[in-house]
Amino acid sequence: MPMALDKKYPAAGKSWGWQYVFPSRNLSIDPYSGKTRRHHADEKAIQRAMKKAVLAAGIVKLATPHSLPLLCHTFAEERL
Numbered sequence: 001m002p003m004a005l006d007k008k009y010p011a012a013g014k015s016w017g018w019q020y021v022f023p024s025r026n027l028s029i030d031p032y033s034g035k036t037r038r039h040h041a042d043e044k045a046i047q048r049a050m051k052k053a054v055l056a057a058g059i060v061k062l063a064t065p066h067s068l069p070l071l072c073h074t075f076a077e078e079r080l
Contacts, residue, residue, distance in 0.1 A: 003032050022046055 022041040
């Protein structure tokens with residue numbers, strides 16, 4: 001959380017809205033507070049994992065993390 005919000009709402013950092021969906025495996029030190037924290041996963045790591053999963057599933061079409069929202073909309077339209 002940004003410094004000012006962390007001071008104003010000390011418990012807010014534990015709420016779901018402030019959590020990373022894809023957290024990093026590594027811990028780092030916050031330069032402002034000096035606390036050890038976990039940040040978001042590297043974009044390249046997510047892309048590599050997606051590529052590996054697509055190959056393992058035998059999907060022949062191009063699929064990237066950016067195509068996932070399109071798939072959700074496509075399946076939602078098919079159900080209507």
